[in-house]
Amino acid sequence: MLIDICIQPKLIQILKDVWVPPATYTYPLLDCNAKRGLKFKHHWLNAHNWLAYSEKYQGAFCKFCVVFSKVGGVGGQKLGTLVVEAFTNYKKATESRLNGLATTAVHRGIIKITANEVLDELAKKNKKN
Numbered sequence: 001m002l003i004d005i006c007i008q009p010k011l012i013q014i015l016k017d018v019w020v021p022p023a024t025y026t027y028p029l030l031d032c033n034a035k036r037g038l039k040f041k042h043h044w045l046n047a048h049n050w051l052a053y054s055e056k057y058q059g060a061f062c063k064f065c066v067v068f069s070k071v072g073g074v075g076g077q078k079l080g081t082l083v084v085e086a087f088t089n090y091k092k093a094t095e096s097r098l099n100g101l102a103t104t105a106v107h108r109g110i111i112k113i114t115a116n117e118v119l120d121e122l123a124k125k126n127k128k129n
Helices: 010-014 043-047 065-069 090-101 105-110 116-129
Strands: 051-054 060-061
Touching: 010 065, 043 051, 043 090, 051 065, 090 105
Parallel strands: none
Antiparallel strands: 051 060
């Protein structure tokens, strides 16, 4: 099982206590999106339970992929956007990245265990330590 990797106590906090901007948060208009006036949409966080927004990096990440991805994806592909780089190309948000990521083999493998199962398993392991 994926959870049987070396678990550190901070892992529970990373997955459970991810910062979620308030609904009134003003997302920045990044230079790469300025021409179209596109900003991160708060409702994406509700639509995709695996998505997290980073205020520091001003973009989105897959919280499970960040935590559980070790090396490359299928065929050793380089990990990239949503894993080691913030997703900021909001023009492609619904069509290619956010909806598309949920169908990739790497993401499906990581999300195979639901968030609650992951957190329950981590809590059990944390109590034993």
